Amino acid sequence: MIDSQQHLKYLTDISNKDVTKLKLPPGAKIISNSEVDAFGTCERKHLFAFGYNKEPKFLSRSLAIGVCGHEILAVFYKSIKHGMTKKQAELTTMQHLSQFYIKGTYDPDVLNLVATLISRYIPYETISTTCEVLAVEEDFYMPIRDDYWYGMRLDLLVRVLVGKERGNVMLIDHKFTYDFFTDTDLDLNPQMPKYVPAVRLSGYPVHQAYINQIRWRFSPKVITEKNKTDEELFRFTSVGLTQARIRSAVKQQMMFSERILERRKLPFDLQIEESPPNQNKMVCRNCSFTKPCIMMSNEEDISGIMFTNYQDRTYGYSKHEIEA
Numbered sequence: 001m002i003d004s005q006q007h008l009k010y011l012t013d014i015s016n017k018d019v020t021k022l023k024l025p026p027g028a029k030i031i032s033n034s035e036v037d038a039f040g041t042c043e044r045k046h047l048f049a050f051g052y053n054k055e056p057k058f059l060s061r062s063l064a065i066g067v068c069g070h071e072i073l074a075v076f077y078k079s080i081k082h083g084m085t086k087k088q089a090e091l092t093t094m095q096h097l098s099q100f101y102i103k104g105t106y107d108p109d110v111l112n113l114v115a116t117l118i119s120r121y122i123p124y125e126t127i128s129t130t131c132e133v134l135a136v137e138e139d140f141y142m143p144i145r146d147d148y149w150y151g152m153r154l155d156l157l158v159r160v161l162v163g164k165e166r167g168n169v170m171l172i173d174h175k176f177t178y179d180f181f182t183d184t185d186l187d188l189n190p191q192m193p194k195y196v197p198a199v200r201l202s203g204y205p206v207h208q209a210y211i212n213q214i215r216w217r218f219s220p221k222v223i224t225e226k227n228k229t230d231e232e233l234f235r236f237t238s239v240g241l242t243q244a245r246i247r248s249a250v251k252q253q254m255m256f257s258e259r260i261l262e263r264r265k266l267p268f269d270l271q272i273e274e275s276p277p278n279q280n281k282m283v284c285r286n287c288s289f290t291k292p293c294i295m296m297s298n299e300e301d302i303s304g305i306m307f308t309n310y311q312d313r314t315y316g317y318s319k320h321e322i323e324a
């Protein structure tokens with residue numbers, strides 16, 4: 001039986017000297033990073049996504065750009081991991097994009113923008129030629145309790161092959177963003193620090209973390225005709241990992257996970273009662289559940305809209321959770 005205080009200390013103190021490979025026990029239940037994020041952002045949003053277990057049937061433009069862009073970058077870096085040259089990987093990536101056009105996977109407007117950005121990104125990026133790709137879009141886990149594990153999906157894990165960072169292992173998170181993050185945004189972002197112990201408990205040391213920003217503010221026409229520079233489109237920024245940041249991010253993660261586990265024990269009616277809406281303009285702006293949220297606040301029946309506008313959640317750890 002895990003002692004929660006001792007366990008918290010163990011997780012928050014894990015360093016590169018403690019790298020080990022823990023195995024996810026069969027039947028372990030997962031609290032995903034996206035669930036913790038949703039709970040921390042707005043408990044009612046968490047209720048819609050993880051209580052009702054729903055996601056929107058149609059992605060917003062910004063979400064579609066991010067999802068499509070991540071999928072395409074995963075194809076590129078997986079090709080590199082499997083031994084292709086950069087040129088071959090680029091060809092495979094562009095073929096994958098063509099399939100999206102043929103199958104109508106995404107809106108043509110989204111595909112045109114992602115295709116324009118990726119065709120500029122590949123000649124610009126140097127990760128594929130200076131690093132060994134260790135993992136692409138891979139899941140990492142760390143134990144919260146005996147039967148509950150925290151799960152996260154990492155975009156890219158690489159080992160540097162050249163220069164003074166040679167041998168170091170870096171976490172990389174791709175962000176498709178309207179505008180680049182400010183220094184304050186980066187300092188406040190707990191995402192990469194909280195990934196570190198999960199990766200270290202999967203057998204890899206971690207020396208640094210980077211946010212790989214790809215800015216989608218401009219249309220393909222503006223990018224091409226106004227000759228936007230690489231600096232206006234891409235930015236590779238160090239997150240500045242410190243053990244203190246890792247400690248506080250993991251502590252926050254554990255606290256939210258414990259609260260989620262307590263919430264899950266309640267009957268569903270009570271979960272609805274206990275999930276207050278945040279109703280903050282900045283937070284609600286990026287929420288996919290604004291309509292049912294407003295209806296719920298007006299004490300209206302949301303069953304119709306949940307059926308017509310939403311579907312069962314597909315992203316993340318659903319398969320594993322269902323199997324568990």
Ligand code: SF4
Nearest residue numbers: 042277279284287293
């Ligand atoms: S619209 Fe705002 S208050 Fe409502 S669920 Fe979304 S984030 Fe929460």
